[in-house]
Amino acid sequence: MASALLKLTYVHEYACSWLYPSPQKSQNPIKIGVLSTASINPASIIYPAQSHPEVELYAIASREKKKAQQYKERYKFTTSYGSYEELLGDPEVDLVYIAAPNGLHFQWACNALDAGKHVLVEKPFTSNGEEAEMLVRKAEETGKFCMEAMHWQFHPAAHKFRQILDQHVTNSGRGSDERFAQSHDGKFGRIIMTKSDMTVTPAIRKTDVRWRWDMSGGSLMDLAYVVSFTRYALRERMPEDVVYAHAKPSKQDLRIDKSMEARLKYSCPEDEGGEKGERVQVYSDIHTDLARDWMLGIVPRLWELPYIEVETERAEIHFYNPFLPHLYHCIAVRDKANGTTTYENLYKGGPIWGDRGETHWATYRYQLEAVVDMLRGREAPWWISGQDSIEEMKTIDMVYKQSGFPARSTVSTSAQTQTPSKSGS
Secondary structure (H helix, E strand, O other): OHHHHHHHHHHHHHHHHHHOOOOOOOOOOEEEEEEOOOOOHHHHHHHHHHOOOOEEEEEEEOOOHHHHHHHHHHHOOOEEEOOHHHHHOOOOOOEEEEOOOHHHHHHHHHHHHHOOOEEEEOOOOOOOHHHHHHHHHHHHHHOOOEEEOOHHHHOHHHHHHHHHHHHHEOOOOOOOOOOOOOOOOOOOEOEEEEEEEEEOOOOOOOOOHHHOHHHOOOHHHHOOHHHHHHHHHHOOOOOOEEEEEEEEEOOOOOOOEEEEEEEEEEEEEOOOOOOOOOEEEEEEEEEEEOOOOOEOOOEOOOOOOOEEEEEEOOEEEEEEOOOOOOOOOEEEEEEOOOOOEEEEOOOOOHHHHOOOOOOOOOHHHHHHHHHHHHHOOOOOOOOOOHHHHHHHHHHHHHHHHHHOOOOOOOOOHHHHHHOOEOOEO
């Protein structure tokens, strides 16, 4: 269902670009350079940038000069380049957006930082935890930020979900952000377990770069959102253990996981307000699949939305479609005692954004709003820290290790200079 949702987002943002005309640009806009002509670009950066008064779509780079020129004309970039290196060498570029294949994220993010640029890099942050640590260190050394584009966390729906947990769950990690829990009643009790699921149907085509080992492909790498959903709900950094992990190999490469099922064990505070500081075990199930089997072999499971479910002692909290909540989402809270269910949603404002935002804004537009705030020296309402991304990648490494599949390794320099990007170059 994930690929279908992305296609709907392209339609959504294209429609919004017609319904809501581009604003007057500021006299000194932030100039964005985009590395690659990836198919995700229109939804993830182009339409959001067009709708932001402080941002200019300045430069596009491709391995093929002609393709870059065509892309420039189609999306009205100011300039284009026939190589990534040329774009990074342009002193006018303030921010570089990287949507290359997974295995290229680390090297090109490092190159951009060395060139004095701030970086917004698509998920997964890198190929593995070791690379993530090096990239964060590089950002600190250069004095520039490098943020993983975990866009869903910037949407008001995600903040509403967290607010529900922080107000009513005893071991939610409350108190670390008062914006979520102004009051706390603990009526749901402690978290017992979580479950997160994200699948793709129809399957990713066989020639797609996401099936390639040398480009850090695989279902858990591409659908890493399930780890993000889980860590966001628990407010915990790293799992204590991976109880089990079962991967099904792809037909293209036995090192690549077509699907992954795993159970993570977290140690969470019983009640941070208590004196003893006791901790309890919380188990978290995750499932990803890049080629979800069709029902009865003939019907694609388009109804299977990505989700995160949190079960507590006295309630079940389901967040349907945290991935792209601007299209549709629902937060259902079921009371175990009486069986009643209440429903929540939020498309604008909330505990983080206040009176900012618009109901039609996509997750990517909210994300860009925070990035611009950071670049302008304003406080960003939400941010994905380098430490968060490090621990996200280390968690993925742990799951791969337990499954018997190798963690993704660093891509060689020669491969990086020869390999095209996702659905583009």
